[in-house]
Amino acid sequence: xxxxxxxxxxxxxxxxxxxxxxxxxxxxxxxxxxxxxxxxxxxxxxxxxxxxxxxxxxxxxxxxxxxxxxxxxxxxxxxx
Numbered sequence: 001x002x003x004x005x006x007x008x009x010x011x012x013x014x015x016x017x018x019x020x021x022x023x024x025x026x027x028x029x030x031x032x033x034x035x036x037x038x039x040x041x042x043x044x045x046x047x048x049x050x051x052x053x054x055x056x057x058x059x060x061x062x063x064x065x066x067x068x069x070x071x072x073x074x075x076x077x078x079x080x
Contacts, residue, residue, distance in 0.1 A: 005031040009038040011048070044068055 001020045005027075006013060016034050018027040044066060046052040050059075053069050065073075 003027050005034075007035055007038075009035070010042055010046070014038060041068070045072060 003018050003020055003026070005016045005018075007016075008014070014034075016031060018030050020027065042052070043049065044053045045068075047054055047058070049055060053063070053066060057063050057065060057069070
């Protein structure tokens with residue numbers, strides 16, 4: 001059995017599916033953790049939030065950046 005959950009994040013709709021297997025417990029805690037992780041990443045990486053870490057970097061030119069932001073910027077530079 002699969003339980004589905006949808007929410008909005010990063011300017012789009014997000015769909016999450018959890019396979020319940022033999023345990024019929026409802027997966028609300030798992031869905032809450034997924035939403036919390038998207039919120040955490042959006043707070044770091046959103047170019048639309050003026051208080052995000054990425055927006056501060058773009059505005060100030062340099063900051064003490066988190067590991068996540070450094071990793072994503074490194075991947076973006078490699079992909080260009």
